[in-house]
Amino acid sequence: MLTVTDLSVRYGQIEALRGLGLSVTKGSVTVLLGSNGAGKSSTLNAITGLAQPRGRIEFEGVRIDGVAPEDIVRKGIALCPEGRRVFPSLSVAENLHLGGAVHARGEALAARVEAELARFPILRERFHQKAGLLSGGEQQMLAIARALMSAPRLLLLDEPSLGLAPKVVDQVFDLILSLRDQGITILLVEQNAERALEIADRGYVLQSGEMVLSGTGKELAESDLIRQAYLAG
Amino acid sequence: MMDIILQQVLNAISLGGIYALLALGLAVVFSIVGLINFAHGELMTVAGYVLFLGVLFALPLPFAVLLAIGAAALAAVLTERLAFRPMRKADATSLLLTSFAVSAILRVLFQNGISARPKPVPLPSALSGTVNLGPVHLGAVPLASIVVTVLSLVTLNLFLKRTTMGQAMRAAAEDFQVLRLMGIKANRVIAVAFGLSGALAGISAVLWVAQRGSVDPLMGFIPVLKAFVAAVIGGLGSLPGAVAGGFVLGISEVLFQAFLPEAALPFRDAFVLSVVIAILIWRPEGLIPAKTARRS
Amino acid sequence: MTRLGRLLSYSAAIALIGGTAFAEDVIIGLATGQTGGLAPFDQPSLAGFKMAIDEINAKGGLGGKYMVTLDIKDTRSDTGATVQAAQELVAEGVKVLITPCDADPSIAAGQISQSAQIPTLTFCGTTPTITDAVGDYMFGTYPADNGQAALLAEHAISKGYKSAYILKSPDSAYTLRLPEYFAEVFTAKGGTIAGEGTYGLGQQDFAAEVTKIAALDPQPDVIMTAAYEPDFPAFLKALRGAGVMAPVLGSDGIDSPTTTGLGEIANGIVHTTAGFPADGTPLGDFYKRFTEATGAAPETVYVATGYEIPYILDAAVTAAGTMDGPALRDALANLEGVQVLTGKVTYKGTNRMPSRDITLVEIQNGARTPILTATPDPASVPAP
Numbered sequence: 001m002l003t004v005t006d007l008s009v010r011y012g013q014i015e016a017l018r019g020l021g022l023s024v025t026k027g028s029v030t031v032l033l034g035s036n037g038a039g040k041s042s043t044l045n046a047i048t049g050l051a052q053p054r055g056r057i058e059f060e061g062v063r064i065d066g067v068a069p070e071d072i073v074r075k076g077i078a079l080c081p082e083g084r085r086v087f088p089s090l091s092v093a094e095n096l097h098l099g100g101a102v103h104a105r106g107e108a109l110a111a112r113v114e115a116e117l118a119r120f121p122i123l124r125e126r127f128h129q130k131a132g133l134l135s136g137g138e139q140q141m142l143a144i145a146r147a148l149m150s151a152p153r154l155l156l157l158d159e160p161s162l163g164l165a166p167k168v169v170d171q172v173f174d175l176i177l178s179l180r181d182q183g184i185t186i187l188l189v190e191q192n193a194e195r196a197l198e199i200a201d202r203g204y205v206l207q208s209g210e211m212v213l214s215g216t217g218k219e220l221a222e223s224d225l226i227r228q229a230y231l232a233g
Numbered sequence: 234m235m236d237i238i239l240q241q242v243l244n245a246i247s248l249g250g251i252y253a254l255l256a257l258g259l260a261v262v263f264s265i266v267g268l269i270n271f272a273h274g275e276l277m278t279v280a281g282y283v284l285f286l287g288v289l290f291a292l293p294l295p296f297a298v299l300l301a302i303g304a305a306a307l308a309a310v311l312t313e314r315l316a317f318r319p320m321r322k323a324d325a326t327s328l329l330l331t332s333f334a335v336s337a338i339l340r341v342l343f344q345n346g347i348s349a350r351p352k353p354v355p356l357p358s359a360l361s362g363t364v365n366l367g368p369v370h371l372g373a374v375p376l377a378s379i380v381v382t383v384l385s386l387v388t389l390n391l392f393l394k395r396t397t398m399g400q401a402m403r404a405a406a407e408d409f410q411v412l413r414l415m416g417i418k419a420n421r422v423i424a425v426a427f428g429l430s431g432a433l434a435g436i437s438a439v440l441w442v443a444q445r446g447s448v449d450p451l452m453g454f455i456p457v458l459k460a461f462v463a464a465v466i467g468g469l470g471s472l473p474g475a476v477a478g479g480f481v482l483g484i485s486e487v488l489f490q491a492f493l494p495e496a497a498l499p500f501r502d503a504f505v506l507s508v509v510i511a512i513l514i515w516r517p518e519g520l521i522p523a524k525t526a527r528r529s
Numbered sequence: 530m531t532r533l534g535r536l537l538s539y540s541a542a543i544a545l546i547g548g549t550a551f552a553e554d555v556i557i558g559l560a561t562g563q564t565g566g567l568a569p570f571d572q573p574s575l576a577g578f579k580m581a582i583d584e585i586n587a588k589g590g591l592g593g594k595y596m597v598t599l600d601i602k603d604t605r606s607d608t609g610a611t612v613q614a615a616q617e618l619v620a621e622g623v624k625v626l627i628t629p630c631d632a633d634p635s636i637a638a639g640q641i642s643q644s645a646q647i648p649t650l651t652f653c654g655t656t657p658t659i660t661d662a663v664g665d666y667m668f669g670t671y672p673a674d675n676g677q678a679a680l681l682a683e684h685a686i687s688k689g690y691k692s693a694y695i696l697k698s699p700d701s702a703y704t705l706r707l708p709e710y711f712a713e714v715f716t717a718k719g720g721t722i723a724g725e726g727t728y729g730l731g732q733q734d735f736a737a738e739v740t741k742i743a744a745l746d747p748q749p750d751v752i753m754t755a756a757y758e759p760d761f762p763a764f765l766k767a768l769r770g771a772g773v774m775a776p777v778l779g780s781d782g783i784d785s786p787t788t789t790g791l792g793e794i795a796n797g798i799v800h801t802t803a804g805f806p807a808d809g810t811p812l813g814d815f816y817k818r819f820t821e822a823t824g825a826a827p828e829t830v831y832v833a834t835g836y837e838i839p840y841i842l843d844a845a846v847t848a849a850g851t852m853d854g855p856a857l858r859d860a861l862a863n864l865e866g867v868q869v870l871t872g873k874v875t876y877k878g879t880n881r882m883p884s885r886d887i888t889l890v891e892i893q894n895g896a897r898t899p900i901l902t903a904t905p906d907p908a909s910v911p912a913p
Contacts, residue, residue: 050410073416085411087404094400101397102416150416237744244736341564349568350828351758353790363770370743372770375736444766445733445759447787451566452759455731490737498727499699 001026001185002047002077002154007055007065009042016042018209020055024154024202029176029186031196031217033226034206040189041082043206044156047187048072048079059154074102078152082159082189084143088132092123095131095142099149116145137168144175154185161192173199197221236368241491247375249483250382251440253476255460256467257389258433260475263464264406264523265426267325271332272312273460274453275339276431280305280438281448282343285352294357302435309431310424317427318420336453343450351449354442374443385436386476389429393472398425406470406523466512468519477520481512555595555852557582558602558618559627560638561652565606570630570831574652575601577835578627580822585839592846595624597839608634615641623647624852625842630671630831632656632702639663646854648861650838653803653831655781656702657913660881666858669882670838670874672781674703674755675913677801678710679905680887681753681778684799685715690750692723694742694775696764698756700730707755707780713911715753723749733759735767743771751775757782762791769794784830789895798892803830804871805888805899812870830871837869872902880913 002024009017017039024030032040046053049069057065059075067075086095093113100112117124120141126134131142140160147155157176161169173195180186190196197203200217205225213225220226255273262270283304287297316335320328362373393399398421404412405422413419441456442448459482464470467478482505489504497504512520559578561571582597590596600621602614611629615638618626626642628635630653642649643664651659653671660667685693695712698704712722724745726738742752752775756764761783768777779788779800788795806816806827815833820826827833844867846852849860865877872886886904890897 048414050414069410069413070416070418073414079414081411081414085408087407087411089407090400090404094404097397098400098404098412098415098417101401146415237740240740241737244734244740247736248734344564344568344572348828349564349572351569351785351787353785353787355790355792358792358794363772370771372736372767374766374770441733444763446762446766446791447758447785449569449758455733486734487737491740495725495727501727502729 001060002187003056003058004043004047005056005058007043007046007053007057009039009046009051009053011051016051016209017046017053020206020211022204022211022214024185024187026185027180027183028201029180029188029199031200031203032187032189032206033191033193033196033203033220035191035229037208038206039209040206041158042209044079044158044187044189047156048077073150073152076151076153077156078147078150078154079156080143080147080158080160082162084136084139086131086134086139086142086146089130091128092126092131092134092142093128095146096123096149099146100151103150112149112151116148119148120145137164137171140164140168140172144172148179148184152184154187155179156187156189158189159191160188161190161195169195193226194221197226240369241487243369243371243379244375244491245484245487246480247371247378247483248487249480250378251437251479252459252463252483253479254382254385254433254437254440255456256463256475256479257386257472258430258437259457259460259464260467260470260472261402261426261430261433264470264472265402265409266317266321266328266423267470268317268328268332269461269464269469270317270430271329271457271461272335272339273430273434274455274457275336275343276305276309276312276434276453277438277441277456278339278343278448278450278453279308280435281354281442281452282347282352284439284442285354285448288354288356298439301439302432305435305438306428306431309427309434313424313427318423336457340450340453347450349450351447351452353447355446356443360443374440377443378440381436381440385433389433389472392429398422402426402429406472462509466509466519468516468522470523471519471521474519474521474523481520482509552590552594552596553852554598555591555624556598556600556618556621557625557627558600558615558621558623560602560604560611560614560618560634561627561629562606562611562631562634563601563603565604567604567606567629567631567634569829570653571606573827573829573831574630574835576823577819577827577832578652578838580819581836581839585843591839591843591852592850595846595852604629604634606631606634608637612637612641614638619645619647624854624857625650627652627838628654630654632659632662635659635667636662639667642666646858648854648857650842652838653834656706657880657882658702661913665862665881666854667881668861668876670841671834672801672803672885672887673882673913674707674780675710675911676882676884676905677780677887678707679714679910680801680889680901680903681780681799682711682714682718682720683905683909684889684901685711685751685753685778686718686720688751688776690720690776692721692747692749692751694724694726694745694749694752695722696726696728696738696752696754696756698728698730698760703780703782704730704755704757708753710911711753711778714909717909723747728756728760728764731759733763735760735764736771739764739767739771739773742768743773748773749775751778753778755780755782758785758787762787765791765794765798781830784890786828789892789897792895795892796894799889799900800892802888802890803834804886805890805897805902806830806833807899811868815870833870837871837874840869841867841874872904878907882913 004022007020045051049072197217203220205213280301284301360373463478463482467474485508489501604611611634626649628638628651635651635654639649643666650668657673695708697708781802784802804812806813845860849856867874874883874885889901
């Protein structure tokens with residue numbers, strides 16, 4: 001579904017990503033692991049058009065590298081960014097509207113909002129509150145719901161469990177599985193390697209801008225590198 | 234004495250309203266592109282000249298006014314397209330310098346292309362009349378200022394709250410990148426922001442010109458300065474802040490003019506600026522700071 | 530031609546002529562604000578100035594023998610740039626320097642030409658202290674503030690006004706001193722000052738100030754100000770809006786179409802001006818000629834006062850027979866009764882701010898009518 005070949009990203013003098021190759025199969029959960037600065041977010045930024053990459057990115061057989069972020073989402077890819085980044089002074093309703101505004105209008109838009117509220121009942125309770133007043137977990141739900149408003153076929157999730165209480169982390173991972181079951185392909189960036197690999201069909205490990213390891217979730221979970229770097233203790 | 238105080242309070246609200254509209258015009262653009270557009274004053278001048286032409290050709294006044302506001306909005310969009318868009322990736326200082334350049338170029342164009350002399354904009358004498366509310370006199374222009382300010386603020390608020398573009402503009406002020414991820418075109422949001430800012434410049438220009446009776450190439454200088462001060466008091470980039478800043482500035486100007494002793498009056502602006510400084514010491518981010526989640 | 534090219538050719542010309550006595554080319558330098566805040570005054574002044582120079586050159590030059598080339602530098606209305614332009618022009622060897630319609634840049638530029646002994650004239654600087662601040666090479670050309678104020682005060686007394694309110698702004702010498710000169714003459718002739726108000730240039734909001742005027746008891750007989758646009762129209766609108774109907778006296782700064790465009794509320798305003806272009810007068814004829822030559826009527830009387838300056842110079846050069854600095858200075862300082870468009874100009878016996886005719890006009894129904902043209906009585910003109 002998504003194929004990335006020889007992808008590099010530079011920010012000025014700094015080379016954040018070097019010659020990355022990866023592929024995401026339709027209907028799977030693919031996990032991208034790595035420490036801070038390893039190039040995970042750069043990968044997502046390159047896919048969504050926020051960063052200008054060199055290399056080749058193909059989505060459903062069409063090249064999308066160099067396409068503006070506004071147009072990527074129209075092609076069926078949505079990003080739920082790191083740190084949630086909801087619009088704090090806008091209400092929950094407004095955040096959701098903006099997520100779907102270019103994809104549906106009027107009743108169709110209302111129906112999408114309704115579908116997300118059914119998925120995330122807590123958002124119905126908070127519907128008219130400012131997003132900035134929501135708890136961290138609620139904001140994460142809103143950020144995912146907002147990304148889903150564009151009805152993506154590929155959902156990119158950047159560190160969705162960061163800073164959340166263990167109970168909420170469980171909810172997030174359950175949600176990812178249920179989204180996959182509904183046919184949405186997932187590319188997940190995570191620091192929580194143990195939990196991520198439990199649900200991953202496939203995983204890639206990045207270090208200092210380069211891919212150092214890849215395999216199925218099970219293979220990676222058993223690999224020495226992962227055990228030492230992420231799962232030790 | 235009571236009626237004089239009441240009168241001065243109305244005077245203060247009227248001036249504060251104009252400053253609020255001016256500051257809003259700056260804030261709308263700043264909140265989204267981080268640019269303090271010092272050419273905002275020249276957008277007012279554009280509206281002034283169109284109003285002058287409208288009156289010269291005896292167009293019906295409401296039509297001439299709408300034309301003037303539209304012209305300022307169009308001019309704003311054009312300056313964005315021609316001058317600011319190519320500088321989109323530049324840092325804040327370069328953007329600021331660009332706006333100074335646009336402002337200077339427009340001023341010279343007005344001086345050499347139209348006239349260095351002021352052009353009269355005679356308005357119907359009904360607009361010079363007075364409305365008596367009990368003991369209080371209110372000139373037609375100040376009254377119109379209050380009404381127009383209220384209408385503009387209500388309309389703007391509805392636009393920002395109820396329309397998708399309005400919501401997108403508020404969102405853009407907080408996190409432009411994420412907004413683009415939602416599929417909303419950055420160029421459109423920015424163009425609309427400039428257009429809106431131009432329309433606000435046009436509205437304030439009509440009120441400003443109604444007060445002064447003429448338009449000249451340099452008339453935008455003082456209003457943009459006031460707008461800048463008001464926007465800073467309120468919190469740069471915050472729309473409610475801009476309105477609050479405008480009113481604080483207008484009200485303190487009028488009240489100092491009204492109640493300072495004669496000997497201190499020449500220092501009125503120093504008193505006003507002391508208030509500004511006091512506010513900024515008390516709240517360095519302004520009265521109602523903007524909530525920006527700008528990230529690299 | 531580039532500036533360098535022009536300089537080279539001037540130096541070549543000067544080297545060739547070498548100070549011989551036949552028909553000479555001379556340069557007059559202009560360091561004036563053709564853009565920026567002074568452009569409303571300096572642009573029209575320059576338009577008139579150029580027209581007169583062309584006429585004089587066609588007749589054989591200043592004093593019949595000095596063909597004039599103009600070197601026009603735009604100072605962008607910046608005092609620093611004016612100084613720089615003056616330095617360049619002096620270095621270039623100009624015979625006369627023309628400075629902007631404003632005291633500060635004129636004084637700054639004049640100090641440079643003063644030490645180079647080059648007679649210097651300000652376009653329409655009206656502050657009477659300009660000349661003494663610089664020295665004996667500095668000349669005014671336009672009706673000075675104290676003269677305008679004296680004429681207005683005499684008019685106020687003759688109308689029987691007993692008390693006056695004056696509105697002034699400390700932001701410029703013109704808006705501050707002219708009303709003060711008025712107050713000085715008005716009280717010397719028996720009037721009283723009922724109150725004083727202050728405003729900031731460009732402030733434009735007069736609601737607070739007029740509320741105070743409206744509260745005065747008793748109301749003043751007349752209100753006098755040297756405010757000009759945009760302040761004057763805004764003040765007048767606010768004043769009448771607050772119900773104050775006292776007559777208003779103004780200065781030449783409101784000699785602009787904006788004032789008549791104010792409609793009914795402008796009725797009864799009396800203000801000074803350098804001249805009124807009535808049909809059949811020299812000024813009226815000049816307006817017609819200018820309109821024919823340029824296709825547009827003069828927007829302001831500054832076109833005419835700019836036009837007069839080369840003719841004042843012509844009279845001085847004719848008297849001196851030379852354009853050498855000291856001789857030309859003396860000739861200018863001794864001019865008496867030179868007939869120009871707006872009346873007669875005299876420097877003899879003055880501090881080089883000319884004694885000259887000033888016109889009072891009254892506005893009724895969107896039109897001006899001249900009510901008096903006179904040279905203010907030197908005895909009643911306050912000292913600068």
